[in-house]
Amino acid sequence: MKPNIQTPDPSRAILQAHDLHKRYPKGKGWLEALKGVSLGLYPREILTLLGPNGAGKTTAVKILAGLVEPDGGRVEVQVEGKRTWMGAVLEGSRNLYWRLSALENLIYFGTLRGLNPKEARRRGLELLETVGLEGKAHQTVGTLSRGQQQRTALAAALVHDPPVLFLDEPTLGVDLEAQEAIRAWLLRLKEEGKAILLTTHQLDLAEAVADRVAILLEGEVALEGRTQEVLKGSPRAVYRIELGLTLGIGDSRLAQLQALGAEVEGKVVRVVGEETLWEVLRILDPLPLERVEQESLSLAGLFWRVLRERRRQCFG
Numbered sequence: 001m002k003p004n005i006q007t008p009d010p011s012r013a014i015l016q017a018h019d020l021h022k023r024y025p026k027g028k029g030w031l032e033a034l035k036g037v038s039l040g041l042y043p044r045e046i047l048t049l050l051g052p053n054g055a056g057k058t059t060a061v062k063i064l065a066g067l068v069e070p071d072g073g074r075v076e077v078q079v080e081g082k083r084t085w086m087g088a089v090l091e092g093s094r095n096l097y098w099r100l101s102a103l104e105n106l107i108y109f110g111t112l113r114g115l116n117p118k119e120a121r122r123r124g125l126e127l128l129e130t131v132g133l134e135g136k137a138h139q140t141v142g143t144l145s146r147g148q149q150q151r152t153a154l155a156a157a158l159v160h161d162p163p164v165l166f167l168d169e170p171t172l173g174v175d176l177e178a179q180e181a182i183r184a185w186l187l188r189l190k191e192e193g194k195a196i197l198l199t200t201h202q203l204d205l206a207e208a209v210a211d212r213v214a215i216l217l218e219g220e221v222a223l224e225g226r227t228q229e230v231l232k233g234s235p236r237a238v239y240r241i242e243l244g245l246t247l248g249i250g251d252s253r254l255a256q257l258q259a260l261g262a263e264v265e266g267k268v269v270r271v272v273g274e275e276t277l278w279e280v281l282r283i284l285d286p287l288p289l290e291r292v293e294q295e296s297l298s299l300a301g302l303f304w305r306v307l308r309e310r311r312r313q314c315f316g
């Protein structure tokens with residue numbers, strides 16, 4: 001069941017994707033990479049797209065960024081001057097020219113997207129300083145470290161000051177200090193009014209920056225909403241029941257609890273969802289209970305629960 005989470009006003013969206021489908025040839029058949037994905041991007045907001053490997057995140061980002069055609073569905077963009085409306089950092093910093101220097105790349109991408117060369121150079125130098133690469137401006141990108149290449153790619157995506165930013169794993173291969181700088185930078189860009197779509201496997205980064213979160217599983221949006229709402233108000237709220245004793249291995253209640261998806265660890269039983277909580281309390285009655293409380297759920301906790309729930313539905 002999808003939680004009843006308030007969706008933002010679609011008329012405010014800078015970009016809206018409706019029912020995206022994408023399939024790739026696989027052997028003699030097809031692999032359905034996206035099975036009807038709908039998402040919106042809003043100014044002054046970061047939407048974080050989470051999902052395990054192969055869930056379809058990069059495919060979705062490429063379609064939203066206009067780099068790949070969907071097989072079905074559509075993307076509506078409500079920005080003036082579409083040619084320069086987006087900035088993108090795709091996995092592996094592949095949007096850079098390896099034989100040009102970092103600054104030459106920024107000047108190239110800046111002029112390509114409408115800046116005059118002088119302006120592009122000024123913006124390029126400014127951005128290289130922001131990402132801590134002022135000393136590497138004249139070094140060819142191919143000789144930079146992976147993290148430095150990633151930071152150059154970020155600067156290149158921003159050189160023309162686009163209102164929409166697509167960042168596919170921007171912290172891949174960068175050290176902790178640079179990750180922290182990127183986190184702060186994302187928040188600053190958001191405050192400036194940009195609409196940002198971020199994919200990451202770093203759930204702590206996602207939780208720190210995401211105004212909204214969408215979890216993609218096997219090409220479908222399994223959960224979407226404002227981060228605080230999905231963590232607090234979702235029917236997937238997690239309850240922790242502390243028993244006055246430990247259930248014995250042969251206790252028939254264990255199987256009943258497991259059938260409801262409850263986790264039992266010593267004296268502690270964890271339950272997802274209020275309805276299940278009441279059923280579990282009925283099974284536990286008349287055992288002594290020390291306390292029943294709602295756990296504050298982290299994004300990492302929520303992600304794993306959604307994933308586990310899906311796996312249980314698939315594999316029983």
Ligand SMILES: Nc1ncnc2c1ncn2[C@@H]1O[C@H](COP(=O)(O)OP(=O)(O)OP(=O)(O)O)[C@@H](O)[C@H]1O
Pocket residue numbers: 024025031033051052053054055056057058059060
């Ligand atoms: N060009 C392609 N040709 C064939 N299959 C593809 C292609 N691109 C992606 N796929 C497949 O589509 C599915 C979704 O891939 P995608 O890269 O979008 O996932 P992802 O969520 O970004 O994964 P990861 O977290 O590993 O980067 C995967 O099963 C992948 O193998």
